[in-house]
Amino acid sequence: MGKVLMKGNEAIGEAAIRAGCLNYFAYPITPQSEVAEYLSRRMPEVGGMFLQGESEVAVAYMLFGASACGERVFTTSSSPGISLMSEGISYVAGAQCPVVFVNIIRGGPGLGGILPSQGDYFQATKGGGHGDYRLLVMAPASVQETVEMVMMAFPLAEKYRNPVMILGDGLIGQMMEPVEFPDHLRTEPTNKDDWATNGMDTRKDNKQNLVKSLYLDPTQLNDHNLLLKAKYERMKQEDVRYEPYNTDTDYKVLIISYGTMSRVCRTAIDNLKAEGLEVGMIRPQTLFPFPEKAIHDAAIKESCKAVISIEMSMGQMVEDVERCVQGKRPVEWYGKCGGDVPTPEEIMDVVRNWKLET
Amino acid sequence: MGKAFKRPESLSENHTHYCPGCTHGVIHRLVAEVIDELGIRGRTVGIAPVGCAVLAYNYFTFDFQEAAHGRAPAMATGIKRVRPDLMVFTYQGDGDLASIGMGEIIHAANRGEKFTTIFVNNAVYGMTGGQMAPTTMPGQRTTTTPFGRDAESIGMPVKMAELLAALETPGYIARQTVIRPKYIVRAKKAIKKAFTYQMENRCFSLVELISTCPTNWGLTPAEAVNWAEDTLLSYYKLGEYKTPPE
Ligand SMILES: Cc1ncc(C[n+]2csc(CCOP(=O)(O)OP(=O)(O)O)c2C)c(N)n1
């Protein structure tokens, strides 16, 4: 199939369909309501299911119920909506259901604003809901990559029986870019007969399946958490994704940046290169599992004097970067909230200033 | 002659954890009998609430999901929308359904979701130790209304069957009770009707069942039945509040 020009939000909806997910529940919120508008038209065309729930709280449980009977399901929302879904996400993770969530982040806290932000990094990677659970979190930097990540999210969610979150920002949702829906990313849902509540008649063994998260016995609950932990460790082994940029040079500074912000950083890096200053970048594509080793190894390169985490937040990912660098290089943060994306010039200044100080 | 009284296939052999004189057990049995009689066990999914019936799946022999507090109707919606062929019911207490889950039940009923709700109204929060519920009676003492429910400051008990029956969307809404054997035939009939409407893909269906919680009412099982009959049944009137148009 050739390329089509599409807005990010519509491409998200289409990508899920092309991936083989025909069930969507959602509640409208700016800046991603176009996904619901697009799918309310498109799902009936492909024999799929669209339902606008009464709240994000309810939507999370609609996803839970549908996923628990073995069907592929997904939703899209933005920050305040994801906060409301977080109770449900904790249950979905506890009960090991493969639901896909897309968060097109807007500025916070509270109602915040409707412009692009990366302020939900902690919420996505460290929890949000209660208890010891993790989401597999992917952060796209273009509409094409959003399409691919949405399509990959379903088999990944099923591989781990764990919720997956796509973390984008308002720019990704609103951007128009030519996209392609790669056929090889269409997958068949896995067989879920060993755990899903899809009706005993449909299964060979004719025994009760339970989808639950309650373990009153302390040993059982500990065992359950160990099982979840083993999955998160496996993600770290098998599904870390990142993209290095200009790291085959003797860079003086290493930037860590993801999503739309990393595109601006690329421009800054190209401009600085023209000025004769080499800067490298590691762009995490998965935020959990985090590219710990890649960042560590890139930071301790002989030529590298400092690491700067550049994010549209007041310094969230930088805590993970510090953890990876283990004090072996100074780690700085630069960022902005509110919707003004830092410009290449600003980033160039930040990098140059660092060089001047050393 | 076969055995006149045998365990429904849908009911497991496990002993329940319910207190003496609690009506949860009776209601489980009625639901199990109806599911057996309709021959739908193999395609039924139950949804357990957060409340005393949270472990209901230990007492039934078909597929079950466990909801968060109050969210069972949203989960049931999710299932029915993607698998309309499954027979789905939520089993919820009055704290679960009429307090924290009020939004979910009203919207599910108003969308006309084709599942069944078994609503166990015992006028109190059982599991957490007898706190006030939205259905607690005026003057009724609970652990959070030590001087009795004051309707002036807390309002009057919520009549869920009447509230849901007022929605324009067609549905089947009934209130019955299981506190004495004489009421049980009508309660079972209502439950069967509710599941039958679901099987026919007709409408949302809910049966409210006035129940007892002797433990948290501070009464013996016999006293609890009398109090329920005198106090609850005179406020929560039994009957069919809504039936779908023929
Ligand atoms: C979000 C949340 N809030 C509070 C609780 C605590 N809680 C558990 S059961 C319950 C009330 C149950 O009462 P009811 O629904 O009337 O059922 P019963 O136990 O009487 O059968 C509460 C408040 C919880 N589990 N989750």
Ligand code: SF4
């Ligand atoms: S506390 Fe009340 S509702 Fe719970 S099992 Fe005991 S009698 Fe039944």
